[in-house]
Amino acid sequence: xxxxxxxxxxxxxxxxxxxxxxxxxxxxxxxxxxxxxxxxxxxxxxxxxxxxxxxxxxxxxxxxxxxxxxxxxxxxxxxxxxxxxxxxxxxxxxxxxxxxxxxxxxxxxxxxxxxxxxxxxxxxxxxxxxxxxxxxxxxxxxxxxxxxxxxxxxxxxxxxxxxxxxxxxxxxxxxxxxxxxxxxxxxxxxxxxxxxxxxxxxxxxxxxxxxxxxxxxxxxxxxxxxxxxxxxxxxxxxxxxxxxxxxxxxxxxxxxxxxxxxxxxxxxxxxxxxxxxxxxxxxxxxxxxxxxxxxxxxxxxxxxxxxxxxxxxxxxxxxxxxxxxxxxxxxxxxxxxxxxxxxxxxxxxxxxxxxxxxxxxxxxxxxxxxxxxxxxxxxxxxxxxxxxxxxxxxxxxxxxxxxxxxxxxxxxxxxx
Amino acid sequence: xxxxxxxxxxxxxxxxxxxxxxxxxxxxxxxxxxxxxxxxxxxxxxxxxxxxxxxxxxxxxxxxxxxxxxxxxxxxxxxxxxxxxxxxxxxxxxxxxxxxxxxxxxxxxxxxxxxxxxxxxxxxxxxxxxxxxxxxxxxxxxxxxxxxxxxxxxxxxxxxxxxxxxxxxxxxxxxxxxxxxxxxxxxxxxxxxxxxxxxxxxxxxxxxxxxxxxxxxxxxxxxxxxxxxxxxxxxxxxxxxxxxxxxxxxxxxxxxxxxxxxxxxxxxxxxxxxxxxxxxxxxxxxxxxxxxxxxxxxxxxxxxxxxxxxxxxxxxxxxxxxxxxxxxxxxxxxxxxxxxxxxxxxxxxxxxxxxxxxxxxxxxxxxxxxxx
Ligand SMILES: Nc1ncnc2c1ncn2[C@@H]1O[C@H](COP(=O)(O)OP(=O)(O)O)[C@@H](O)[C@H]1O
Ligand SMILES: [Mg+2]
Numbered sequence: 046x047x048x049x050x051x052x053x054x055x056x057x058x059x060x061x062x063x064x065x066x067x068x069x070x071x072x073x074x075x076x077x078x079x080x081x082x083x084x085x086x087x088x089x090x091x092x093x094x095x096x097x098x099x100x101x102x103x104x105x106x107x108x109x110x111x112x113x114x115x116x117x118x119x120x121x122x123x124x125x126x127x128x129x130x131x132x133x134x135x136x137x138x139x140x141x142x143x144x145x146x147x148x149x150x151x152x153x154x155x156x157x158x159x160x161x162x163x164x165x166x167x168x169x170x171x172x173x174x175x176x177x178x179x180x181x182x183x184x185x186x187x188x189x190x191x192x193x194x195x196x197x198x199x200x201x202x203x204x205x206x207x208x209x210x211x212x213x214x215x216x217x218x219x220x221x222x223x224x225x226x227x228x229x230x231x232x233x234x235x236x237x238x239x240x241x242x243x244x245x246x247x248x249x250x251x252x253x254x255x256x257x258x259x260x261x262x263x264x265x266x267x268x269x270x271x272x273x274x275x276x277x278x279x280x281x282x283x284x285x286x287x288x289x290x291x292x293x294x295x296x297x298x299x300x301x302x303x304x305x306x307x308x309x310x311x312x313x314x315x316x317x318x319x320x321x322x323x324x325x326x327x328x329x330x331x332x333x334x335x336x337x338x339x340x341x342x343x344x345x346x347x348x349x350x351x352x353x354x355x356x357x358x359x360x361x362x363x364x365x366x367x368x369x370x371x372x373x374x375x376x377x378x379x380x381x382x383x384x385x386x387x388x389x390x391x392x393x394x395x396x397x398x399x400x401x402x403x404x405x406x407x408x409x410x411x412x413x414x415x416x417x418x419x420x421x422x423x424x425x426x427x428x429x430x431x432x433x434x435x436x437x438x439x440x441x442x443x444x445x446x447x448x449x450x451x452x453x454x455x456x457x458x459x460x461x
Numbered sequence: 462x463x464x465x466x467x468x469x470x471x472x473x474x475x476x477x478x479x480x481x482x483x484x485x486x487x488x489x490x491x492x493x494x495x496x497x498x499x500x501x502x503x504x505x506x507x508x509x510x511x512x513x514x515x516x517x518x519x520x521x522x523x524x525x526x527x528x529x530x531x532x533x534x535x536x537x538x539x540x541x542x543x544x545x546x547x548x549x550x551x552x553x554x555x556x557x558x559x560x561x562x563x564x565x566x567x568x569x570x571x572x573x574x575x576x577x578x579x580x581x582x583x584x585x586x587x588x589x590x591x592x593x594x595x596x597x598x599x600x601x602x603x604x605x606x607x608x609x610x611x612x613x614x615x616x617x618x619x620x621x622x623x624x625x626x627x628x629x630x631x632x633x634x635x636x637x638x639x640x641x642x643x644x645x646x647x648x649x650x651x652x653x654x655x656x657x658x659x660x661x662x663x664x665x666x667x668x669x670x671x672x673x674x675x676x677x678x679x680x681x682x683x684x685x686x687x688x689x690x691x692x693x694x695x696x697x698x699x700x701x702x703x704x705x706x707x708x709x710x711x712x713x714x715x716x717x718x719x720x721x722x723x724x725x726x727x728x729x730x731x732x733x734x735x736x737x738x739x740x741x742x743x744x745x746x747x748x749x750x751x752x753x754x755x756x757x758x759x760x761x762x763x764x765x766x767x768x769x770x771x772x773x774x775x776x777x778x779x780x781x782x783x784x785x786x787x788x789x790x791x792x793x794x795x796x797x798x799x800x801x802x803x804x805x806x807x808x809x810x811x812x813x814x815x816x817x818x819x820x821x822x823x824x825x826x827x828x829x830x831x832x833x
Contacts, residue, residue, distance in 0.1 A: 360527055361560035363548045364631075365621065366577035372548075375573075379564045 097439075103432035107211040108157035110203070113150030114141040118207040121200070130200055135183035138203075142169065143176055154206075160213070160427075161202035168193055214433035239417070239434070243441065246413040249328075249403070250396035253335045254343075257392045258385065260336070261343035265384070268344070269351035283344050291338060295405045298334045299325055302406075330406035338402065339395060343388040350384030386453040390446065397442055414438045476500035476538075477661055478524065478629065483533035485519055485685075493519050495685040497533070501629075501663065506655050508664045510672040511682030512708070517665045520682075521633050524663065526550050537628075548577075553622030553630040557637050559614045561606035567617050568593070568602040574625040592620045612643045619651070623658070633665045648674050669709050673697070681705050701743055703752040703830045711802075713760070715753040715795050719829060722747055729753055729829050732794030737771040738824030744831055751829040759826035760801035762789065763809065766821025775799060775820050777812060793820065 111118045116137035124130045145151040151169065158165035168191055175190040187194040194200075205211070216222055216229060220237040224230045231237070264283070268276045286294060301307050302324035309321040324330060354377065362372035400415035414434055421431035478501040485494040494516045501507050509517040522528040524535060526547030535542045542550065561570050568589060575585040593599045596616040606614055615635065622630055632651075636644045652675050655662050666672055672679045673693040680690040681704070689701040700706035703714065717731030719741070727741040729751055739753055766772055775793040787808050789801045801820060812818065 355558065355560070357556045357558060357560040358562060360525075360547075361554065361556055362562070362573070362577075363527075364525055364550075364552065364554035365574035366548050366551070366625065367573075368548055368577075371577065376562050 100432045101436050101439075103428050104214050104436045105210045105212065106429060106432075107208055108206060108429070109150060109153040110157055110206045111209055113145050113148065113154050114138065117141050117203070121204040121207045124200070124204060126197070126201055126204065128197060129184070129195065132182070132184050134200075135187055135194075139176060139180070139183045139187065142173060146173060156426075157206050158202060160429075161205055162198075164193070165202065168199070211429075214429040215437065217430065218433040218437050239414075242412070242414055242417060243437070245411070246397060246438070247441070249331060249335070249411070249413060250393050250399075252332060253339060253396045254389050254393040256332065256336045257340050257343040258389055261340055261347055261388065262381075262385070265344050265347035265351055268348050269354075270356070280348075283341055286338065286341060291401065292405075294338060295334050295402050298330065298337070298406055302330055302333060325406050327408045328411050331403050331411045334402045334406045335396060335399060339392045342391045342395060346387035346391065347381065347384040350381050350387075354380050382453070386449075390449060394442055394446070397438065475502065477503045477505075478663070479536040480520070480524075481534045481536065483520075483523065483530045483535060485516070485523060485528065485531050492531075493685050494523075494530075497687065499680060499687065499690065501661065503661055504659050506652070506660075506662045506664065506675060506677045508666060508672040508676040508679045509682055510666055510669060510679050510708075513667055515682040516685040517667075517682050518633055521631050521663065521665050524629075525552055525554055525631055551625075551627050551629075553625070553627035555618050555622050555630070555632040555635040557634045559606070559618040559635075561614055561617055561621070563606055566603050566605055567598060567609070570606065570617055571621050571624050574621065578625060588624055592624045596620045611639050612647065615639065615647060616650075619654070623654070623660070628661065630660050630662045631665075632662065634667070635664075636666075636668075636671065644671070645674075651675065673709070681708060683708075700754065700828065700830065703754065703833050706752070706754040706828065706830055711757050711800065713755045713757060713796065713799050715755070716832065717751050717753050717795070717829075719745055719747055719749050719751050726824060727829055729827075732796075735773055735794055737822070737827055739827035739829040740825055742828050742830040745829055750832045752832045754828045754830055755822055755826060757788070757800040757802035759822055760799075761821045762801060762803055762807075763819050765807060766819050769821035769823055771824065771827070772819055772821040774817050777814050777816050777818055779814050780812070789818075791818065791820070 114137075117134065120134040120137050121130060124134065142151075145154060151173070155166040155169055158169070172187065172190050172194070177186060180186040184194075205213070213223070217232075218239050220232050220240045221229050222232050264279075268279055268283070271279070299306075303309070304321040304323070306324075308324060309318070312318045313321065324333070358376050358380065359369070359372045362376040363369055367375065397413075398415050399413055400419055403411050403413050404416055404419075415438075418431045418434050418438075421427040421434070478499075480497045480499040483494060483497040484492055486492050497520060499507075509520060511517050519528060523530050524542075526542070526545065530543065537545075537550075562573070565573070571589050571592060572585055575588060580588070590599075593602055596619065598613060598616055598620075601609060601613060606617065609617065618635070622632075635651075636647050639647060648671055651662075651664075654660065655675075664672075664675060673696075676693060678690055678692055679696055681688045681696065683704050689696060689705045691699075691701075696705060696709050700709060706712045707714065715731040715737075717729040720728045720730050720736065722741055722745075725741055727739055727745070728736055729739050730736050731753060737753065742751070745751060761769060773793055775791040778790040778792060778798075781788040781790065782805075784805075786805060787803045789803055791799050791801065793799050799820075
């Protein structure tokens with residue numbers, strides 16, 4: 046005991062010295078490592094982090110009313126939402142409405158206000174036409190031009206568009222809205238859409254993942270156990286789909302699966318069916334095309350894991366008295382778990398974002414979240430909704446991933 | 462022939478395992494196992510020894526049921542094994558890389574064969590517990606194989622193959638991955654287990670000292686053919702052919718020709734105009750080419766050689782000091798790399814490389830074997 050303490054005391058200064066030398070030696074190595082990853086890191090920031098960040102921001106951005114009509118916005122921020130706002134607010138609004146025509150801000154304000162109520166654009170135009178140069182009583186003047194300005198709801202709509210941030214898009218993406226009293230509530234039955242879309246997206250992605258696993262697992266096993274010559278040939282067949290464009294492959298499925306397509310004709314010739322089956326422009330078509338495209342992403346990670354599992358494990362199990370099937374399930378399959386985990390998460394996440402394939406081979410009831418994101422960006426220019434749907438999809442994906450990661454990690458801990 | 466066990470193969474009627482004219486080819490062109498006849502007695506420790514690629518693993522795999530003989534039969538007592546699937550054979554097996562299931566603990570690994578046999582839990586618990594004590598790994602029962610050292614993994618693999626009391630234990634180079642010291646320790650442990658539990662073991666190795674240490678009988682393989690099956694001491698003292706002489710222990714070879722035969726003995730010429738008496742190996746007659754085999758420890762030097770019947774001069778290349786003995790490498794007509802092994806006490810310190818010395822041996826220290 047004593048000698049240990051003495052030794053420790055004597056070694057301490059030398060040890061400190063050693064540590065600083067180690068740190069110096071490590072510093073250079075770290076700098077080199079940072080230098081090596083810097084280009085990639087920069088690339089990722091520019092094309093990944095920034096766009097995603099701005100998308101997340103877009104989903105809560107309340108539009109341009111605040112820029113175009115700053116005084117109206119701040120005046121309405123004070124208003125309690127009862128009765129009508131004060132004369133000062135009317136005056137500021139009239140002033141800024143007139144100015145907005147010159148700056149070109151009117152269009153964007155109109156678009157934003159139309160999300161509150163589609164009457165707004167017309168109202169703004171009418172008001173602008175009738176707006177006098179001067180007025181002593183702007184409140185009366187405006188109500189005179191259009192009685193809508195005498196209604197509390199009109200001003201509440203503008204007030205809702207005034208703050209810099211809003212949750213209306215995120216709420217709308219979940220079929221929710223704020224009621225007249227500001228409480229969150231579900232939208233009317235006939236307007237509900239997105240909860241069903243998210244549910245459908247998860248169901249399709251999950252189904253595609255399961256089918257890919259069911260088809261890919263035996264295939265990967267075959268690839269990993271066949272002699273190299275045969276398995277290389279099969280591997281080329283697995284990778285073949287990558288050599289053709291996604292659009293071409295999807296179009297090919299339409300041709301194959303349509304009512305007078307090859308599949309239906311063959312089945313009819315064989316006498317298995319009497320009238321053509323509806324195989325495309327519905328859920329069946331979506332599954333066919335998506336499974337076909339995503340299967341390699343399941344097979345490759347499974348194959349690489351299976352390739353590393355020595356056949357002697359199964360032989361050992363059999364020599365210990367296990368039936369070959371039992372040996373497979375009890376000894377081989379658990380060792381493939383990391384590959385199953387990688388393959389399913391890869392396919393699932395890719396499937397969640399699918400848009401072109403369901404759009405081409407699915408029916409109206411098979412469109413996934415990405416379809417609506419594309420619709421809002423390309424067709425209606427509603428960046429807020431597009432971003433909100435995207436953000437929620439991202440959040441759901443991350444959440445599922447975390448849950449999955451915990452589940453698999455616990456299992457894998459057993460595996461390694 | 463001065464071979465004390467003239468017929469080393471046991472009586473087939475009592476044997477546990479019998480290979481009868483077994484042949485095996487993988488590709489339909491080359492026979493990997495050429496005509497295997499081998500009987501194994503209950504309680505025996507038999508080693509298949511041979512260089513890499515000589516077909517040892519193939520034989521073991523046929524016995525275990527993972528490969529099918531191309532022709533011939535394998536019998537377990539009088540039951541033909543060919544149609545018995547491997548999981549019904551009830552043989553314990555230890556693989557070279559141990560093949561411990563990485564996702565199971567030590568205990569679960571050992572319990573696995575009991576689970577497949579649907580043993581009642583209480584009995585399985587007892588057996589696992591007993592064998593954990595035997596391999597002294599009770600404290601490691603809850604660990605996974607990756608958390609064990611090579612020697613510990615080896616013990617677990619052994620325990621797993623023994624816990625269900627198999628009628629036969631097969632081991633394919635089970636010690637190949639261990640370092641020398643651990644390997645020697647495990648050799649003795651396996652040997653002792655074999656004796657204590659009365660196991661029948663078929664052991665595969667390419668390491669001749671391992672085979673000699675552990676086995677009751679050793680089958681020396683080369684090129685898919687058993688060259689000789691015998692006890693370790695007979696293999697060493699009475700090799701049946703030049704391959705066995707060369708493969709087992711250290712050996713000097715002189716290429717020569719049989720000149721005359723007298724009962725078990727003969728005279729053979731070698732080098733240029735040299736001759737020695739020798740024991741006549743199997744299948745040789747007057748005029749046949751022969752490989753004369755002499756163990757280094759039987760070769761005497763200078764003074765010690767004086768009284769011996771066969772003497773000849775040799776030129777010393779070098780001395781290699783090995784603690785308890787010296788190896789003297791020298792050149793003599795017909796062999797440039799002839800080794801004599803001399804106890805350190807008998808060594809004459811005046812000798813230097815380049816000196817000419819006299820070597821000598823008795824007739825019975827030389828075996829005239831057929832030249833391969
Ligand atoms: N599964 C196999 N397929 C084809 N050839 C094999 C196979 N297993 C072994 N061989 C060949 O058979 C010969 C003997 O192999 P093996 O029995 O493993 O020898 P050993 O165990 O003595 O090293 C070798 O030439 C090897 O290449
Ligand atoms: Mg081998």
